[in-house]
Amino acid sequence: MKRKISPSEEDYLKAIYHKTTADAPVVSTTLLAEEMGAKPSSVTDMVQRLSEKALVEYQKYKGVKLSDTGNTRALSIIRKHRLWEVFLVNELHFSWDQVHDIAEQLEHIQSEALTDRLAAFLGHPKTDPHGDPIPTKEGNIQAQTKMLLELAPLNTPLVCVGVEDSSAAFLQFLDKCGIGLGVNIEVLEKEIFDGSLLVSIDSKTQRISSLIAQNLYVNQGQ
Amino acid sequence: MKRKISPSEEDYLKAIYHKTTADAPVVSTTLLAEEMGAKPSSVTDMVQRLSEKALVEYQKYKGVKLSDTGNTRALSIIRKHRLWEVFLVNELHFSWDQVHDIAEQLEHIQSEALTDRLAAFLGHPKTDPHGDPIPTKEGNIQAQTKMLLELAPLNTPLVCVGVEDSSAAFLQFLDKCGIGLGVNIEVLEKEIFDGSLLVSIDSKTQRISSLIAQNLYVNQGQ
DNA sequence: ATAATTATTTAGACAAGCCTAAAAATTTAA
DNA sequence: TTAAATTTTTAGGCTTGTCTAAATAATTAT
Ligand SMILES: [Mn+2]
Ligand SMILES: [Mn+2]
Ligand SMILES: [Mn+2]
Ligand SMILES: [Mn+2]
Secondary structure (H helix, E strand, O other), rough: OOOOOOOOHHHHHHHHHHEEEOOOEOOHHHHHHHHHHHOHHHHHHHHHHHHHHHOOEEEOOOEEEOOOOHHHHHHHHHHOOOOOHHHHHHHHHOOOOOHHHHHHOOOOOOOHHHHHHHHOOOOOEEOOOOOOOOOOOOOOOOOOEEEEEEHHHOOOEEEEEEEOOOOOHHHHHHHHOOOOOOOOOOOHHHHHHHHOOOOOEOOEEEEEEEHHHHEEEEEEEE | OOOOHHHHHHHHHHHHHHOOEEEEEEEHHHHHHHHHHHOOOHHHHHHHHHHHHOOEEEEOOOOOEEOOOHHHHHHHHHHHHHHHHHHHHHOOOOOOOOOHHHHHHOOOOHHHHHHHHHHHHHOOOOOOOOEOOOOOOOOOOOOOEEEEEHOOOOOOOOOEEEEEEOOHHHHHHHHOOOOOOOOOOEEEEEEEOOOOEEEOOOOOEEOOHHHOOOOOEEEEEO
């Protein structure tokens, strides 16, 4: 029933998933090439193959989007990726900046039984170590109610719930600033000059750059 | 330092490792082809490439064996394979006949940190779920003192310590017979006619075929 | 020792995934 | 609304890993 897809094809499906949104429903080959670290011509090749397999809808010069089956496949790979990240952090005690590249490999292991048992072993976690939601086995992914710290209201208790950039460099910098998921933040002041924020993190006041504020998600906290 | 090897190349190294012994130090392309489920001509191609990379020593028409670096790489893959099998059985509660194919994929994940932490997480196991020894990080593999049940002495307490054939079919059949690692066995009688054995397993007497006896390893028990 | 058989390698082909260079379509600017 | 710039696709080539068919080496039988 389930046609075989190569790791490379899976990575493309994931990239298309991540690069399309409600208001930008298709992605260009150039953007996809950037995301994949490949040349646009290579992407065109791949997208044409995926189109023949009915995993994407592709129109020459018009960009590409996932088909329904492609979307389901992408969600399954993302589910595996995030479950493995939880395993690596919670069970093997990796830090949140070390797990992405390993999960990038583990997500391609093909065994439904393995994914099922891994999820059960981990207690069916809802989010990964970066605060991203884990799709269910059925392919449902919970919409996140979160806002960028940059746009959060002043003098309001907030809690850190996710990151926009999950590069090791950014995550390590957050560590250095004492910022992690679940940490309480309050924005005390916005500096007009450079966009930096004066914040209180766990009742300690510090100034953080606008670049951090643009890549950190928060929710209304207690 | 560590040159990249593809999953396919890794599987070949493993196959060469398994098919060479002290008294048969080289393996033929035909035998290797059988082991890999490929044609001999494909194997010739591959061993020539591996030879250029100095992972094997290959002489036209004379067969192939691992070089020192090839041997080290093979042991590292086998270490990963067996560690993952332990994880699947001990932590995810797979049965011993279900884990080989999954481990066949997991063994190719490239991350030394992952292997190290997995080993620690599992408590540095010495053997896998089939009784096979797990090489150390340094590449030391413990020689097993075990004998085929077929050749074991009569009326002697024995304990089951491994299998020669680890196919799902054989392992499931062993389950059905109540045979597993650590189970106590005693050979009561050898039947000349068909090579079958009358054995006592956990103090219950039953007859087992010679094919089982040829694929089951035992040690002197308590 | 020669012939027949078997094992092994070579030759040529193909698909997947990538590349560069060139052509074509689209978008932007004049 | 043409012309210029940019984006995207096509053409052709390379590597890996596989195959089949043909050639060659090695082994076995006569
Ligand atoms: Mn991946
Ligand atoms: Mn993540
Ligand atoms: Mn394998
Ligand atoms: Mn095993």
